Amino acid sequence: MKKVLAFDLDGTLAPSKSAVPDRIAELLGELLKTFHVCVISGGKFEQFDNQLLSNLKTGQDELSKLHIMPTCGTRYYLYAAPSKSWDKVYAEDFSAVQKAQITKTLQSVIHALGLDKVKVYGEQIEDRGSQISWSALGQDIVDVLGEEGVKQKEAWDPDNSKKLKIRDMVAPLLPEFEVRAGGTTTIDITKKGIDKAYGMQKLIEQLDLSKEDVLFFGDKLQEGGNDYPVKAMGIDSLEVSDWRDTALALEAILHVV
Template sequence: MMITPWSEWDLDALCARLLLIGFDLDNTLANSKRPMSAAMAHRFSELTRRIDVAVITGGRYELVVSQILDVLEPTADLARLHLMPTSGTCYRRWKDGRWERVFSHDLNADQRARARASLERRAREQGLWVERVWGERIEDRGSQITFSVLGQQAPLEAKRSFDPDGTLKERLAAAVAVDLPDLKVHAGGYTSIDVAGQGIDKAFAVRELASITGVPVERMAFVGDRMEPGGNDYPAAQAGVRGVSVTCPADTLVLIDGLLERLPAPERSVRAGDR
């Protein structure tokens, strides 16, 4: 397993073997729940013309639309874009002028109800059902139930300062896992817990990408801000991709600039009408 900070990578060596690059979304491509900046949208759009690009995020598909798709430039090559929201439990590709769902591993009604009940009960027991929240506290994403201690729309500064070493989040995840032995419970973002089907995380997403695209995992890279053990991007590196650690979208912007300098320029333009 190889995880290296973005500034320490030999980009010439990386690009020489790279056939697909994946990105986390929040705090990697864009600030939490916010659209990509104009500068990022430009670089990201250009990157899709050079290489296959995957977005693997714990967020729901609607956030992928508002944070990425809605701000892409007309020149982006959508056919080379792989969208894997809710930690890879769902996979969409551009086909015949629309984003077609290739698969979605949805939880059934009983699993969703038990997940919601356990998350609330255990959070109350542990004093994590806090009085002030920003937005929805428990979100049903179909293939994933996500509990956010401070709410889905909490500001990044509040998230980072609430549980800096992850102790509270890990304790909550462990308690919920006892209630839901048939499901996978894991710490997600800074203050969130995700519940999905067994064996489904970003490692699962990477392996599915390799199987469907034919690109070996060792010829992929994944860029994320939570690449440390216990972070929600760490499983991607465990699957065998080259892990690239960033701290914020500004790091990712500089990284993509380096990739664009080294990856071959596209041979054709993608017209808006082709989208």
Template sequence: MIRPWDDWDLDMLCARMRLIGFDLDNTLANSKKPMVPAMARRFSELTRRIDVAVITGGRYGLVVSQILDVLDPGADLARLHLMPTSGTCYRRWEHGTWAKVFSHDLDDDQRSRARESLERRAREQGVWFEKVWGERIEDRGSQITLSVLGQQAPLEAKQAFDPTNEVKARLAEAVAADLPDLKVHAGGYTSIDVAQRGIDKAFAVRELARHLGIDVGSIAFVGDRMQPGGNDYPAAQAGAMGVSVRDPSDTMRLIDGLLERLPLPAGITL
């Protein structure tokens, strides 16, 4: 079930959900940027009310700079679940550090073949541009990602690149033909991700449910690309409650509504 955030009955949502997950870029923060202070305050407070997950295609270092580095001191880290690289890695706060629960890393041969195919197919299809913003192919350990315009491309350029997703779909199909043992899918606005087969945001919410002993249907997932073909859509396909937002301002309004309804732990007052 997928609905825009303001079409959800928030009382019903709060009654049903045991965990809320968020996409990162353009959901909690602008692309590659830290959460703004107003979002960081809301997000931190939400961790005191319910388990919160961040499931993003980005690498762990971005989760640190965009989320962890700007949290309020009162955030409950024990209720925070970090799943970078589209859920191929899962970290939790244990004994004062962000310990890996699992990481499905690619081996050296898979990494090499992925990089070769991404560059060759991008050149063949005319999307290996001379001018890009930052790194073009990034090795994230458990995921190899091609960002057609570069990792640091401005949001406006990313959104304008392939609004129908046809270019990314064609490129992903060509790369997938080269790498039948791996999962290839269009990620964000300009990216193609290569990872172990069967691992995407559907895998991530199922693993969260399994590790926490809850039903996937009791997870709400919030993202800006929740339409079919979007990289947040698999979470809803897996059975999570899909909450669609347009940008971080929508997400802040959603969190405000949740904080009005979710109780604080016993003995704690604002």
């Protein structure tokens, strides 16, 4: 039996940048009684807090089995029961020079493609410490527009062609970095070799397990997607199209357990 169930966040446990639905929150609470649960995403810790942690309905004992990996596993947090806080285990941050180089390159490609001419909500380029992320419609679109923002994001690039085009232009200009099509409207850039597979490897070491013990759920498991590195490293992976798919699979798993 698998010991760890690992999940992407946006598109897998929740609609993009939105809170996890109650059904998912309840299922995660149930899973934590039996499994270690890891959530890994391109988002920063504050996003995990808003979307996931503040909506969970679990006890302190269960929380100790929850592993939080923001920014593609470049950061890792565990729950400390005595202080009731989420403590950082590690972070792989960029230097100021690297941040400036990445930002400048992203801006020039986006400008060349004319993608800076749309209405944006908040910053398009966000510094997440260990990751620089470009969001087509701005980081705050869902905060500002709510459901309408989710719709606009989902309509922006449904076949991933825009994101893959940006990635294909940016990657050769930043050969020393990892460039990936991230969430619904996002390009994520991290240090080379640091992706969700890196996070999964760290998790396996932390728990003293092997990759055979892990089952991973993601909505971007195709080559070039931000979940693909996990599948490519040989972890059993299940592709879902949204959180409802995930809920159905989890209900089946809990029924068998």
